[in-house]
Amino acid sequence: MTGLLQTLGRKSLTVVAGLGDFASFVLHAFVAVSRTRHLRKGVARAIHQQGVRCLLVVTVVALFAGLVLGLQGYYVLARFGSAGLLGTFVSLTLTRELAPVLATLMIVGQAGSALAAEIGIYRYSEQIDALTTMAIDPLGYLITPQLLASLLVFPILTTAFVLVGTFGGYLSGSCLLGLDSGVYWSTAHTAVQFVDVRECLLKALVFGIVTIAICCHSGFTAHRRTGASGSRAVSISTTRAVVLSSIATLAADYMITSFLV
């Protein structure tokens, strides 16, 4: 029993220390904004990495998500004689829930994993140490631009997800199943209120910061993976980044929704 409690205590302390280390990492990266030179160049590169490279995958996923929502929604609503509310169903579901979560998961899969691997390799090839010896803050140079870019990229890609997804719902609901397109677009338009857009963008911002910070932290601390080093440690860090980011996204989604509903 004592052994069990000791193990539990040790694990708890490790988790608390890890959370403290993560918080200090994020705080340090934001404080470095004032000290880092040529930040715009780094942010532009990060926007390309997170935004431009992920645009296609986010758009494709959004289109199929909208198509499925249109199909499922039409048949469910038709049972209750409310097929005309398909536009409301698709646009609200996407805006309040699906777009921020799915867009985030896609960006994490595409850009977040690459980011964790890239920073992990920087760590193992001593490029991070090289920055330190050149009196360059590694967090300011490598991490701060990524966090700042996420503030812009996630809301934009989430908005794109909502628009493309709603169009997907129109394709399946109106073009395939015959719902009047005027009815679809007018209900879709009137259903979404300012509070829904605010919730959507708030989620996108929070998910963006949290997931990109997790990916950067996993890569940056790749050398601390116990029982592994080199390419194995980088691979573990990359997997860890994607898994933790996905869990954090869904947990944060629940918390934000429970506060705002």
Added chain:
Amino acid sequence: MIDPAPILTVKGLRKGFGDHVVLAGVDLTVPRGGIVCILGRSGAGKSVLLKCLAGLLKPDAGEIRLESGAGNDLRCSYLFQANALFDSLSAFENVALPLEQTTRLRPSEIKREVMAALKNLGLEKFADHFPAQLSGGMQKRLGLARALVTRPAMVLFDEPTAGLDPLARNGVFSMIRQYREAFDFTAVVVTHDVPQALSASDRVALLQEGRTYFQGTPAEFMAADDSILRSFADNAETTTTNLTTNGRE
């Protein structure tokens, strides 16, 4: 020009990892303007000492004192064993990085400084190349160009000849000596290469079991009547003889 006043003084430096003590009290004096080679067997703590000097590792105890100006991070550069070049940046961008991030120079001034550094090391034609497109020796020179572009007072070299053939090793030490004279920095070189260290350095230090076993001039090292020093010196003589004989054959 060697100034007997030290640029770096290390006293009682200790560093361990868990229960494993690597440095158990290292003392070292580095005169300004010289080339100091740190020798020792594998695991003697040479690279750990260098990382403590560069601020990459925090010592458990002891004192590291950099004199007048060298204490500024910018004035002390580090050349990594594997060069640690940014593989996604071109040769020009690698050398420009410390200037862009730590100085207020205008882009035109940075370009001039970087091109001058690349030219000094014979790399001006490779400014647009990525590190992976350069040979091992060229990467070493690129690393040195990046280390020298901020005009440091002291450059720390971690195993600069590791993995190179004897001729290339000779070339690296000649390069260190040549650029030390041209740029007037103090060089601290960690190496396994005893013959090169004894022929190219102004002072040598030997680490043994985490402590400074010897520090002095190469002549004092060779003349010392001590079994451990003799084993290193004999190894140096044998290697030099073998190299010379092989060269004649």
